[in-house]
Amino acid sequence: MLDEINYILATDVGSTTTKARFFKKTGDEYRYVISGEAPTTVEAPYEDVTLGVRNAVRQIEELTGRQLLDENGIITKGLEDQGVDLYCTTSSAGGGLQMMVAGVVKSMTAESAERAALGAGAIVMDAIAVDDGRKDHEKVRAIRTLRPDMVLIGGGIDGGTISHVMQIAELVKSAEPKPRLGMGYKLPVIFAGNINARKPINDSLGDIFSLTMVDNLRPTLEEENTEQARAAIHQLFMEHVMSHAPGYNKLAKWTEVPIMPTPAGEGTMMRVIAENLKTNLLGVGLGGATTNVYSIVDEKFVRTVSANLGMSYSICNVMKETGIANIIRWLPFDMPEESVENRLVNKMNRPTTIPQTLQELVTEHAVAREALRLGLQHHKTLARGLKGVLRERTMEIERFRRMEEATYIDMMKIPVIVGTGGLLSHAPRRSQSFLILSDAFQAEGVTRLFQDSVFMMPHLGVLSTVHKKASWEIFEKDCLVRLGTIIAPRGQALEGEEVLTVTLEMPDGSICKETLRFGELKRVKLGEGKKAKAVVEVTRLFDIGLGPGNKLETKIEGGVVGVVMDARGRPLVLPEYHAVRKTKLLEWFKALELYPESFLEEVSKQ
């Protein structure tokens, strides 16, 4: 049956743009053919996402000459000259899920609930706890004004006292939060607390809310269990998106494959990469409204959706969170702060526009670095060990020790970084996404970088649920771009001090030896699929992964950008003085041929 599939169409209905991708079986293998994109049509006068899908697919019809649409939607009875054999789609059109969490102890159950919610891709509007320092009426007012799409309540260990968690439930009940969308709709409430409280919770909240009971987030003090709560949130998120994005039900009828949320599609492919390379991985999907970060460390998969960081709808929030100075620090030219601010607000107001000038492009790339940096910062707060109380018995005395909750994301232990999303995939030069990713995430040691060629990871993620072979073949051959490898030791030195020597034995047997001084960035070309033996030597203040001053011998993989040697130090600190910083940025941009030479020359003369 699967063998009979020759033409495949996949779409992703994003918050800003609807992207259609067309795939075809040629000989025995599946390949990507062409793309079509159009603004997502959730707003008036359209208010129907299928119109945006039609517009995007119509582009493919124009470019291929093959009819794919009729009055009923996508033609899914593939014939020799029209239609496709399989159509599937992902979506993030309905926007983020805005929810509220509540628990008994702020630093424990409320945080576990927050982690479950964030991990499920929701925006957490507030976290209420018995001990959060607010008065009860203040908490009630907060719940009332939030108008969340969903509430998650945790609290109490299994078998423990129920009075505290009942207090929280009473607070929620008193506030009577109304859903944002539509009257006569019961607000979903998930209870993930003390199992003994289920009956009184049901008696108290069952008639007013649409109540779902799942396993306790904290069955014991030492144990955190967010999986069931996440799954319940995810399920309700799907229902939320399905019922509230205009035209969504119509779209669902166009395909027999269940519609998958965009982050789920991306996450599926991130896992595929980690499994195939058998390595830890950090991935990111930089979208218009959200930044989705994925980590796979020692086989543990964590996904976070920063619902207020993005390159169009959320671009002003990036500016608000990081501050205008942090954006301007990445610009190699002079532009008044007020002018940058006005340009970014204008981008938010008109989210589907694209940069036409290089100055505008570089400005968006500056914002992208900050959005990714903040996204990873957010991710690190969730990718960490369990916070709780560890009971120890020493010399007959029972004492308690708070466990530290540092993140386990250590960039030195992340050998692979993968980027997807409109800005990264559509960057005119691959070296641009290479440097954006490595600057923002501050890759350390020896790190391979990959990116999605034309933004089709979500599409292939949903395709993999029904046709693994097609998904993998397209992914391997047309989607995954091997950008190259960055060698970046950890440490600091004075400008101009010698810090790094890399000796590469190239595939043709020639030797390439580069010595870098602090603050330098160099590139050596080594194509996709090519490997080089490398000896990386660092001075005693630097660490390439084996401890300060220790030499590393390894194999380096090439890519479309090649091998980048980065002696700018980790953490990367940009020069404070504008003129010095501008000179350094230009030097780095030129080293990677990041933008056209004429543009960089012009800027350097400013």
Place this chain on the structure above:
Amino acid sequence: MKAKAEVAHAYTPGLKVQMTTTVRKTRRLSTFGDILVNEGDTVDFDTIVARTYLPGEPHLLRAAHLLGLEDDPKDVVKYMSKKVGDPVDEGEVFAECSLLFGLVKKSCASPVKGYIESFSENSGYIVIREPKTVVEVRSYVPGKVTEVLPKEGVVVELNAALIQGIFGIGGETNGILRMAINSPKDILDADAITDQDNGKIIVAGSMVTGEAMAKAAKLGVKGIVSGGVNYRELVNFVGHRIGVGITGDEQVGFTLIVTEGFGKMNMSKRVFSLLQRFEGYKASMSGATQIRAGVLRPEIIVPHKELSSQEVGIQDSIGGMKPGTPIRVIREPYFGAMGKVVSLPAELQKIETESSVRIVEVELESGGKVMVPRANVEIIEE
């Protein structure tokens, strides 16, 4: 070889600038209530069309804790002198308990005037609810009630000029339109606003200054319509940075609508001349903006009885862009420029950034032909 980043792009629908159209406004309560008008009734700008009563603020009392009954919260009810549903005054003691043979007395007093709404045997909490508050919905625009939505609200229909802005601050208001400047290029500064502008909606050209906004708020101006505003001056005036584009609840004294964008932006001639034509008319405006999936733009509605929409003929922009279609460029380097579509080449073309995109050839009103990515123009809706 990996796929190249070459994709096609469709166009963006524009903001509405209509001299005459039929405006339908749905006026809805946030919760069910009473509808005060009937289908066919004529309503004015401020007619109250629906009303409801919202439960007052709840106040939670830890009664079991206050009475020293934490171990047996269900016993609280034994010491209450009032039952659930009874009214209570502020400071009124409604539960008392004597301990240690009367040596220690503990009590529970109401923090507010209201009534006892509930008591929980599990937590020992008592909820005192304040009296109900009235919520009313006004018609916002004058016109005819064409539909009653039982218990929810009404639909009001009218003939009006409609202008959508790109961004706004503040909620619904109304006032007489006054042109405070002479051309779409002029900047509205504080000197141009006088005591006579109290209660009015004043029109600026390319920008309104921070001083002008402060003076407008002080003199009781109802609204300002401007081509542009400086983001930093707006932030200083509003008092907080704007992160996500969701506005409408700001309490800054008046409603502001920006028609073109941030920075100094000449108001489009069409918007300017339309506002000029209706100077002296009473208009409704709302700054509420939501820039997210399901975008909501701010609006100015000028009710009038001149040509109806059928008579002037509304162009359906959903049909798309073709040679001759009037457009506006909405991104640098030609931001704000107006023009007409000359051609729509099918092939992807490389622009300055080196991206290959679908472009549109535009003849600018100011003269000259330029190439612009299709994503960077919007159709002018007439």
